[in-house]
Amino acid sequence: MKILVIDDSGVMRRIHKNTLTEHKIKENDIIEAVDGQEALEIATKEDIGLFLIDWNMPKVDGLKLVKALRAIDKYAETPLIMITSEAAKYNVMEAVQAGVTNYIVKPIRGETLWNKLSKYIDT
């Protein structure tokens, strides 16, 4: 199962990636994208089983990415997890309406993050 980690911060991508590899996810199964545009390019070529999506990113932001992915047949049911600092209720509502599977507010890392993600991961 391929996991696509999308965040414009390299530091955050590495923190998420470390959480995954510490739980036996192979590095080869984790793909990184720096924004929504790159994520869409990767998602078209690959079959991604889980998306971890930041909200605030240049070019195509996380909300637009969620809408774009949900419009692609093969991702209609795929877990799309928003991991964002955007903690306001109206942001959560917008993301849910756009089709996110789960909404996780940063800061989060390690076991707390893994406990929220593990149910979406086939190991």
Add this chain to the structure above:
Amino acid sequence: MQAKYINPFVKATVALFQDFVGVDVTAGKPYLRKDPNDLEEVSGIIGLAGETVGAVVLSFSRESAIQVVSRMERHTYQALTNDVIDGVGELVNIIAGNAKKDLNEFRIDISLPGIVTGSSYQIHWPEGIPVIAIPFDSEYGHFSVNVSLRDM
């Protein structure tokens, strides 16, 4: 600017450093920053727009920025690299995004973070709105969160 707009930024900063970075911080008494450009060498900036307007600036000394981002990533940086700058941007992004939860009187959209470094720079703060500095102390030295937000 009303005091009630400051508390969400104090709360978000303390939680971020304690729960995520892994550093205990102590917030000092907020004060009016007479010279809004009297900041440290490394500042992360987020613009606030929507139903109000403003900005948040997280300002560190060079050394504190390197140490805090090293601790955050569990990786030792020796200099002010692009990764350290990226980390400062993420920190201010989390502070602004989390503070929104308690600023629920109005809708706020936050910008992507920008970073400025050096010993002499000017931030173009929103005109006519005071800048409130919240000083913090930590094992990695002092830093500040500076907030300017128009009353609604």
